[in-house]
Amino acid sequence: MEFGPIWRASLRNKTGPILMALQIALTLAVIVNAVFIIKQRIDKITRPTGMDVDNIVTVQSFGFGEDFNLQESVPQDLAELEAIPGVLAVTSSQHVPLSGSGWGTELAGSSEDGAPRVNGAQYFVNADAVNAFGVKLESGRAFTAEDVEYPESFGVPISQVIMTRAYLDALFPEGGAQAGATVYDKLGNPVTVIGVLDTMHGAWVGWDELENVMLVPRVMPVESNYYIVRAEPGERDRVMPQVEQTLLATNDRRVVKSLRTHSEIRDSSYQGDRGMAVVLAVVVSLMVMVTGVGIVGLASFAVRQRIKQIGTRRAVGARRQDILRYFMVENWMITTAGVMLGSVLTIAVNYWMVASFELERLDPLYVPAGVLALWLLGLLGVAGPARKASAISPAIATRTV
Amino acid sequence: MFRYYLKLASRSLFAAPATTSLMVATIALGIGIFMAAVTIYYLMANNPIPHKSDVLYAVQLDSWDPAQAYREDLPEQAPWELTYIDAMALRESDIPRRQAAMHKVSLVVQPTRVDLKPFQAQARLTDGDFFALFDIPFVYGAAWSRDADDAGQLLVVISKSRNDELFGGEDSTGRTLRINDREFTVVGVSEDWYPVPKYYDVNNGAFDEPEQMFIPSGVGRELELFSSGNTNCWKDEDINSFEEFLGAECVWWQYWVELPSEVERDAYQAFIDGYVEEQKELGRFARPLNNRITAVEQWLEVRQVVRDDNKVLIGIAFLFLVVCLFNIVGLMLTKFLGKAPQIGIRRALGASRGAVFRQQLIEVGALGAAGGLAGLGFAWLALKGIQQLFPGFEHLARLDLTMVGIAIASAVVTTVIAGLYPAWRVCRVPPGAYLRLQ
Numbered sequence: 001m002e003f004g005p006i007w008r009a010s011l012r013n014k015t016g017p018i019l020m021a022l023q024i025a026l027t028l029a030v031i032v033n034a035v036f037i038i039k040q041r042i043d044k045i046t047r048p049t050g051m052d053v054d055n056i057v058t059v060q061s062f063g064f065g066e067d068f069n070l071q072e073s074v075p076q077d078l079a080e081l082e083a084i085p086g087v088l089a090v091t092s093s094q095h096v097p098l099s100g101s102g103w104g105t106e107l108a109g110s111s112e113d114g115a116p117r118v119n120g121a122q123y124f125v126n127a128d129a130v131n132a133f134g135v136k137l138e139s140g141r142a143f144t145a146e147d148v149e150y151p152e153s154f155g156v157p158i159s160q161v162i163m164t165r166a167y168l169d170a171l172f173p174e175g176g177a178q179a180g181a182t183v184y185d186k187l188g189n190p191v192t193v194i195g196v197l198d199t200m201h202g203a204w205v206g207w208d209e210l211e212n213v214m215l216v217p218r219v220m221p222v223e224s225n226y227y228i229v230r231a232e233p234g235e236r237d238r239v240m241p242q243v244e245q246t247l248l249a250t251n252d253r254r255v256v257k258s259l260r261t262h263s264e265i266r267d268s269s270y271q272g273d274r275g276m277a278v279v280l281a282v283v284v285s286l287m288v289m290v291t292g293v294g295i296v297g298l299a300s301f302a303v304r305q306r307i308k309q310i311g312t313r314r315a316v317g318a319r320r321q322d323i324l325r326y327f328m329v330e331n332w333m334i335t336t337a338g339v340m341l342g343s344v345l346t347i348a349v350n351y352w353m354v355a356s357f358e359l360e361r362l363d364p365l366y367v368p369a370g371v372l373a374l375w376l377l378g379l380l381g382v383a384g385p386a387r388k389a390s391a392i393s394p395a396i397a398t399r400t401v
Numbered sequence: 402m403f404r405y406y407l408k409l410a411s412r413s414l415f416a417a418p419a420t421t422s423l424m425v426a427t428i429a430l431g432i433g434i435f436m437a438a439v440t441i442y443y444l445m446a447n448n449p450i451p452h453k454s455d456v457l458y459a460v461q462l463d464s465w466d467p468a469q470a471y472r473e474d475l476p477e478q479a480p481w482e483l484t485y486i487d488a489m490a491l492r493e494s495d496i497p498r499r500q501a502a503m504h505k506v507s508l509v510v511q512p513t514r515v516d517l518k519p520f521q522a523q524a525r526l527t528d529g530d531f532f533a534l535f536d537i538p539f540v541y542g543a544a545w546s547r548d549a550d551d552a553g554q555l556l557v558v559i560s561k562s563r564n565d566e567l568f569g570g571e572d573s574t575g576r577t578l579r580i581n582d583r584e585f586t587v588v589g590v591s592e593d594w595y596p597v598p599k600y601y602d603v604n605n606g607a608f609d610e611p612e613q614m615f616i617p618s619g620v621g622r623e624l625e626l627f628s629s630g631n632t633n634c635w636k637d638e639d640i641n642s643f644e645e646f647l648g649a650e651c652v653w654w655q656y657w658v659e660l661p662s663e664v665e666r667d668a669y670q671a672f673i674d675g676y677v678e679e680q681k682e683l684g685r686f687a688r689p690l691n692n693r694i695t696a697v698e699q700w701l702e703v704r705q706v707v708r709d710d711n712k713v714l715i716g717i718a719f720l721f722l723v724v725c726l727f728n729i730v731g732l733m734l735t736k737f738l739g740k741a742p743q744i745g746i747r748r749a750l751g752a753s754r755g756a757v758f759r760q761q762l763i764e765v766g767a768l769g770a771a772g773g774l775a776g777l778g779f780a781w782l783a784l785k786g787i788q789q790l791f792p793g794f795e796h797l798a799r800l801d802l803t804m805v806g807i808a809i810a811s812a813v814v815t816t817v818i819a820g821l822y823p824a825w826r827v828c829r830v831p832p833g834a835y836l837r838l839q
Binding site for chain 2: 015016019020022023026027029030033034037060062064065066153154155186187188224255257268271272274275276278279280282283286287290291293294297298301349353356357358359
């Protein structure tokens with residue numbers, strides 16, 4: 001291949017190629033980093049929550065007045081809600097997982113002073129909670145009606161919980177802890193882990209300890225709570241309005257609000273991540289488009305400038321495919337110079353983002369993938385103008401201008 | 402001459418409509434995307450109270466756990482909020498011109514209008530100075546007094562919108578409003594107030610709507626109201642009643658002061674340091690002395706109100722603009738060099754290099770202006786898209802006149818910069834070169 005002559009020829013008019021190479025370098029830096037961020041956000045949004053999010057409806061009950069008593073209201077509400085046809089299971093909970101509101105606490109794996117404490121989210125729930133959230137019990141047992149407590153104050157220590165495998169392993173880093181293990185609350189009271197959940201997400205989707213969750217069987221002496229209503233598959237939307245009507249009919253000393261599907265709550269918690277991914281995807285596509293148009297434009301210009309030379313070459317024996325190859329190779333060399341510079345720039349941009357913001361270091365495999373994509377873009381862009389160039393008639397060499 | 406150049410420019414631009422529209426579209430895309438990113442950033446980083454932002458301070462006392470900092474990722478920081486004990490103690494100082502302790506509460510409003518059902522609403526529990534502190538004007542009535550705060554009198558100020566909803570917009574001062582099954586008296590109706598960001602409490606969404614009802618700080622004790630914002634506790638305390646909760650090492654109160662000058666500022670810093678030293682004697686505040694008073698703009702920065710994602714987007718949008726500009730330089734080079742014969746003739750007829758250069762720049766400027774205008778369209782579309790993606794951010798995604806001006810100006814400036822090199826190249830065309838060929 002005639003790399004040498006092509007290279008030297010393009011150096012004779014280097015502004016265009018330099019501009020193109022710079023543009024390709026920047027494009028590579030942006031799309032590689034953007035696609036990496038998009039991939040991370042998609043992974044974050046689609047992690048399994050452990051819950052049957054798609055079939056759950058949640059609603060808040062907010063009691064008021066001296067004569068409202070949540071602890072009396074809950075058992076009655078549960079009975080009424082469970083009676084709705086199409087409802088699979090119901091539990092009360094002081095907050096809704098994935099909603100961004102919650103109640104965090106700390107536990108320790110030993111009662112010794114200075115034992116490391118681990119943060120987690122706790123949910124005060126009823127007997128049927130495992131079913132209502134649709135979480136999978138890995139070992140141990142679910143709650144029974146006898147487990148549920150109605151304490152008179154916040155201070156009554158908890159005695160038994162169900163917690164996630166992630167939380168249990170964080171409390172016992174040496175591993176192997178099973179249902180039946182004893183953990184300790186902030187005041188050193190022992191708490192028995194009666195069941196272990198496969199996975200369940202807690203309150204704050206941006207939190208590192210999202211998977212540290214425990215369920216506590218009790219109804220707190222407060223005014224407000226949520227109901228988690230799990231419908232049979234396909235029944236959710238039919239059940240939804242009945243949930244609100246049922247609660248309003250059961251007790252009028254309260255406001256019933258925030259009737260929402262659990263998937264809606266999850267989506268709104270991930271709104272920022274989803275939005276970022278979409279915006280970046282749009283910018284990446286526009287950038288590929290603009291760069292593609294730029295490549296076509298530059299190649300057409302290069303062809304137009306050399307019509308006479310192309311005709312001469314054809315006249316002295318160059319075949320059509322030689323002309324085609326000339327422009328393909330020239331463009332490939334420009335793209336290659338661009339992606340080489342671009343690879344360095346990509347790493348630099350990523351370094352800056354890691355240093356300035358809480359972003360992860362780029363997976364190095366993304367760089368060659370981006371390089372391949374731009375090579376392809378370059379060849380696609382030049383194909384049209386190069387084909388036109390190869391169609392130039394040798395006779396053009398014989399005409400003056 | 403300028404008008405003649407404009408005429409030449411328009412003739413040249415209309416002569417090749419395809420190239421011209423491609424150039425305008427490229428500028429417009431680059432500017433549009435960049436302006437959309439900048440608009441959101443600019444509104445997030447907005448100074449919500451410019452005339453007072455340097456005299457309003459958020460107060461922090463480091464009452465946190467001796468074993469670890471409040472935020473492990475920001476070890477130099479004190480908790481964002483105060484304990485009840487400390488908030489009440491700070492209220493005793495007479496150094497600030499105005500001051501208010503506050504937190505958010507959830508209340509149930511039971512309207513007297515039969516067509517309205519009881520509803521739950523967020524309210525702000527705070528001192529009467531709140532309104533003067535943050536410059537919130539009244540439509541009717543006025544704020545409550547310090548005595549009402551201390552006594553926990555059942556008074557309420559409602560916003561204009563809430564007054565429209567509950568009392569049909571009439572002067573409702575003196576009327577009663579049933580809240581949490583108690584009779585509150587309306588003492589004032591405040592103007593609707595929507596600071597962006599919601600700087601006085603950024604805890605649960607810095608761009609949320611502010612509360613529409615305000616009640617005296619002492620009412621919390623009376624009705625045993627917890628915060629509906631953030632409450633964080635570090636100490637292993639056995640809390641069995643609201644009374645015990647008030648005495649606990651839990652932070653849940655925000656505190657703002659107005660300190661008109663350096664003198665008050667220093668005096669106030671000395672006051673809070675002195676207070677904490679006293680408390681240390683009593684066995685509280687085991688961490689090193691770390692009390693902070695932070696003015697509005699610094700506070701918004703410390704609280705990272707502008708998200709990292711927005712900064713990343715600005716960077717990426719800027720690089721996108723640069724790529725668009727490189728593209729335009731290429732397009733302009735092609736176009737200008739295509740005009741070389743014509744320029745050669747003009748030069749031969751006596752046009753100086755400077756004149757040719759100026760003429761090209763005017764053409765480029767016109768392109769930039771057209772690109773800027775079209776860019777506004779793209780920016781508007783992009784912001785519409787962002788509103789779809791981020792419901793609840795409607796007020797963060799709008800174009801104002803400043804942004805329109807900035808968009809057009811930056812389009813012209815960047816395009817002219819991009820056009821400098823092509824214009825310089827073309828004005829160096831030798832006058833004779835193209836004559837000989839004819």
